[in-house]
Every structure is written in structure tokens, then in C-alpha cells.
Amino acid sequence: MPEQAEPGTAPSDPGAVQAEPGTVRPGGRTARVRAAVLDAAGDVLAEQGFAHLDLADVARRAEVGKTTVYRRWGSDTGLVADLLADMAEQSLPRTDTGTLRGDLRANARLVRRTLADPRQGALFRAVIAAATCDDKTSAALRRFYEVRVTEWAPCVEQAVRRGELSPGTDPAAVVRAVSAPLYYQLLTAGSAPTEADADQAADAAVAAAEAGVYTV
Amino acid sequence: MPEQAEPGTAPSDPGAVQAEPGTVRPGGRTARVRAAVLDAAGDVLAEQGFAHLDLADVARRAEVGKTTVYRRWGSDTGLVADLLADMAEQSLPRTDTGTLRGDLRANARLVRRTLADPRQGALFRAVIAAATCDDKTSAALRRFYEVRVTEWAPCVEQAVRRGELSPGTDPAAVVRAVSAPLYYQLLTAGSAPTEADADQAADAAVAAAEAGVYTV
Numbered sequence: 136m137p138e139q140a141e142p143g144t145a146p147s148d149p150g151a152v153q154a155e156p157g158t159v160r161p162g163g164r165t166a167r168v169r170a171a172v173l174d175a176a177g178d179v180l181a182e183q184g185f186a187h188l189d190l191a192d193v194a195r196r197a198e199v200g201k202t203t204v205y206r207r208w209g210s211d212t213g214l215v216a217d218l219l220a221d222m223a224e225q226s227l228p229r230t231d232t233g234t235l236r237g238d239l240r241a242n243a244r245l246v247r248r249t250l251a252d253p254r255q256g257a258l259f260r261a262v263i264a265a266a267t268c269d270d271k272t273s274a275a276l277r278r279f280y281e282v283r284v285t286e287w288a289p290c291v292e293q294a295v296r297r298g299e300l301s302p303g304t305d306p307a308a309v310v311r312a313v314s315a316p317l318y319y320q321l322l323t324a325g326s327a328p329t330e331a332d333a334d335q336a337a338d339a340a341v342a343a344a345e346a347g348v349y350t351v
Numbered sequence: 352m353p354e355q356a357e358p359g360t361a362p363s364d365p366g367a368v369q370a371e372p373g374t375v376r377p378g379g380r381t382a383r384v385r386a387a388v389l390d391a392a393g394d395v396l397a398e399q400g401f402a403h404l405d406l407a408d409v410a411r412r413a414e415v416g417k418t419t420v421y422r423r424w425g426s427d428t429g430l431v432a433d434l435l436a437d438m439a440e441q442s443l444p445r446t447d448t449g450t451l452r453g454d455l456r457a458n459a460r461l462v463r464r465t466l467a468d469p470r471q472g473a474l475f476r477a478v479i480a481a482a483t484c485d486d487k488t489s490a491a492l493r494r495f496y497e498v499r500v501t502e503w504a505p506c507v508e509q510a511v512r513r514g515e516l517s518p519g520t521d522p523a524a525v526v527r528a529v530s531a532p533l534y535y536q537l538l539t540a541g542s543a544p545t546e547a548d549a550d551q552a553a554d555a556a557v558a559a560a561e562a563g564v565y566t567v
Contacts, residue, residue: 184484186402263538264480268400273541280539312532312555314539319531322479322538323496325489339528339559346558348551 171197172204173221176214181257185265185272190214215262216275223282229290235299236341238290243313243333250317251327263322284310291344300344308349312340387413388420389434396431397473401481401488406430431478432491439498445506451515452557454506459529459549466533467543479538500526507560516560524565528556 175196179188188211194204208214230241249255266273284307291306316336317328328336343349391412395404404427410420424430446457465471482489500523507522532552533544544552559565 186484260483264483266541267476267480267538268402277540308551311535315532315535316528318539319527319534322483323530323534324493325482335524335564338562339555339564342562342564343555343558346554346562348554348558 168197168199168203168207169217169221172199172208172214173218176218177254177258180215180218180261181254184261185211185215185269188214212265212269212271215265215272219262219272219275219279223279226283226286229287231290231293235290235294235297235344236337238287238294239309239313239337239340240334242287242290242310243317243337244330246314246317247328247330247333250321251329256321256327260321263318280311294344301347301350303350304344304347305349305351309340309344312343312349313337384413384415384419384423385433385437388415388424388430389437392430392434393470393474396434396477397470400477401427401431401485404430428481428485428487431481431488435478435488435491435495439495442499442502445503447506447509451506451510451513451560452553454503454510455525455529455553455556456550458503458506458526459533459553460546462530462533463544463546463549466537467545472537472543476537479534496527510560517563517566519566520560520563521565521567525556525560528559528565529553 172193175193176188178196179193190204190208190211191201193214194201197204204214208217227245230238232238232241250259262272262276266276287310288306291300291304291309294300295302295304313336316339317332320326320328320332388409391409392404394412395409406420406424406427407417409430410417413420420430424433443461446454448454448457466475478488478492482492503526504522507516507520507525510516511518511520529552532555533548536542536544536548
């Protein structure tokens with residue numbers, strides 16, 4: 136899951152994710168081109184879906200030479216894979232509230248905020264839909280979630296050390312359990328989860344973890 | 352979720368769902384035409400995805416007149432909506448094992464079996480992908496899950512009456528909690544859930560329900 140940095144709140148690189156006019160990422164021309172192209176690709180995905188992702192169109196929107204885009208990304212699936220890699224890099228660091236419930240609620244609210252955001256929610260739906268029929272996108276999506284799970288797993292490991300959960304609890308399983316109901320609602324009910332849904336998802340993961348369901 | 356009747360195990364209408372040569376549903380020519388067309392539509396969705404669903408192609412595969420298909424279903428989205436309605440009608444009745452955990456594990460295993468089935472899993476991925484960019488399909492998918500949740504909700508209501516769960520537990524929330532991690536795994540990790548995953552999903556829903564997470 137893709138905590139897009141929100142303007143003013145991103146910890147390390149504010150403005151890098153939002154495509155604001157004049158915003159540049161550090162790193163020179165290559166990085167600026169990448170940022171512009173990925174922003175444009177994200178816009179197309181969110182507005183029109185994967186089927187309409189066209190490299191020439193993305194180049195035009197990003198005001199970048201078509202040849203550059205074809206040479207660097209090669210194909211629509213290459214572009215989506217790099218977009219997901221960038222989203223993983225930009226995802227917000229985990230929260231440390233001192234309790235498992237606090238940490239998982241923070242996690243759930245971040246997921247919820249992303250899925251409920253019109254652009255980000257549409258972008259995720261588009262990428263997940265594309266992954267159902269394209270192996271390269273599916274692999275990129277899987278890597279994205281692996282990065283995210285790795286970022287949040289220490290919340291569970293700390294809870295084990297604090298004695299909140301039994302040793303042997305699988306951190307990845309707990310982190311995935313928080314996201315699952317929120318994505319399920321978005322994808323099968325077609326509605327964005329609310330903050331109450333997010334808290335419920337976190338509380339359910341805590342209850343199941345405490346009951347030893349994720350102990351291996 | 353779509354418990355496809357398995358050959359020989361369907362409670363009321365064996366063979367109606369599997370497209371076996373010579374298999375007919377009761378109900379005369381109209382019902383036979385519908386069965387043939389929906390089987391063909393399901394095959395196309397599972398093999399090629401929603402983008403390739405073409406009414407003329409479906410008519411040819413079903414050996415039904417093109418005009419009949421266009422007149423009766425109108426469009427690709429009309430066809431998917433009717434397919435989902437049919438899958439809801441054909442879905443297996445709930446299990447009654449006498450305990451909440453037994454019932455929810457049976458439910459989770461049915462969901463898992465469907466999602467892990469090559470044709471059915473691909474069909475669900477295709478329909479969920481289509482629902483991300485088509486309102487009519489999204490509405491049909493929502494109705495499908497409503498039917499399924501309604502079928503399984505009594506497991507939770509009985510658990511409340513038996514004193515296994517507190518009054519005020521939301522049956523729909525518990526039933527959805529069982530499915531969520533299985534769909535999440537299929538859609539974001541791209542892998543079919545195992546029986547152990549199914550049992551874990553059911554056990555997590557039981558633990559959360561027992562902890563009062565789904566109490567309204």
C-alpha cells in the first residue's frame with residue numbers, strides 16, 4: 136500500500152509525489168524526467184485505466200521526448216512496474232505509537248486514506264486490475280506490497296518483545312490482515328473504506344494476533 | 352463468492368454449472384440457451400479477460416444465434432451482470448456444523464476452492480478487474496456478494512443464539528471478514544490461497560468476532 140506523501144507531511148521529500156507545477160525531485164534531469172513521466176502515467180491510470188496507458192500519450196503529458204520514454208521504460212508494463220517501485224520508495228515510514236493497536240490503527244488509516252483518495256484509489260484499482268492479466272505488473276505489485284510489509288513488520292516484532300503477542304507471531308501475516316478488509320471492500324463492494332472501517336480492520340488484526348491465529 | 356456446484360455435489364441441480372457436453376438445465380429452450388451463453392461467457396472471461404468479451408464470439412461458442420444474444424443481453428456488461436446473477440443463484444447453500452468455527456471454516460474452504468480453481472479463479476479476477484472500470488459490472492458484483500453474505504449470515508446469527516458471540520454482532524461483517532484475506536491474497540500477491548490460509552481466515556474472523564470487533 137501506497138502512502139502517497141501528502142503535501143507538507145512527507146517526511147523526507149515533500150512535493151516529490153504530488154505533481155505540482157514547478158515541483159522537482161532532487162537528483163538532476165534524469166530524476167526530474169522520471170518524476171514527470173511517472174506522475175503522468177499515474178494520472179492516465181487513475182483517469183482511464185491500464186488499457187488506455189500509451190507511452191506516446193504519457194510522453195506528451197509529461198512534456199518529455201517520446202524516444203526517451205520508449206528507451207527508458209520500453210512498454211506500458213515497464214512503466215507501471217517503475218511507478219510501483221517509485222511508490223514503494225515514496226511510501227511513508229511506519230508509525231511507532233508504543234502499542235500494537237496504535238501502530239496498526241495508524242497503518243490502517245494510511246491505507247484507508249490512500250484507497251479513499253480519488254486519484255490514488257483509482258490508481259490502485261487500475262494497477263490491481265492490470266495485474267490480473269499481466270505477469271510483469273503482478274510481480275511489480277507483489278514487490279510493492281513486500282516493501283510495505285517489511286516497513287511495518289517491526290510494529291509486530293516490537294509487540295512481541297513487549298509481551299503483547301506470543302513469540303512466533305508472523306509479522307507479515309498481521310500486517311497483511313490489516314490491509315485485506317480495506318482492499319476487499321474497495322474491490323468487491325466498490326466503495327472506499329471509512330475511518331471506522333480502518334479501525335475495525337486494525338482491531339480485528341490485533342484480536343486475531345492476540346488469539347494466536349498468526350503464530351507459526 | 353461463487354461456490355460453483357461441483358459435479359455430483361451440487362445439492363439441487365447437478366451439472367447445471369459445469370459446462371459438460373450434453374448437460375442441460377431444466378426449464379426448456381430459454382433456460383438452455385441462457386446456460387450455454389453464460390458458460391461460453393465464463394470461458395471467455397476466464398481465458399482472455401473482460402476486454403476480450405465479445406457477444407458475437409460468445410454466440411459462436413455457445414452455438415446460439417447472434418441476434419438472440421444481442422437481443423437478450425444487449426452488451427458485454429449485460430452479459431457479465433447476468434453471469435453474476437446466475438452464479439449467485441447457483442451458489443451452494445451454507446453449511447451448518449453446529450459451531451461458528453466449523454461453519455466459517457467451511458465457508459472459507461468453499462471460497463478458497465473457488466479462487467484456487469483455474470477457471471473460476473480466473474473468472475473472478477476478470478470480473479473484479481472489469482468492475483474497477485465499469486459501474487454496471489460493479490453493481491452486479493456487489494449484488495453477487497450480497498446474496499452470498501445473506502446465505503451465510505445465519506451461521507453468525509445462530510452463534511449469537513448459542514451464546515458463542517455477543518448480541519449485536521454484525522453477521523455481514525463477520526462473513527465478509529472470512530473472504531477478505533483470501534481475495535486480498537489472490538489480487539495483490541497473485542497466488543491462490545491454500546487450505547491453511549482458508550482456516551486461518553476463518554479463525555481470524557472468529558477471534559475478532561469473539562473479541563467484539565464486529566459488534567454494532
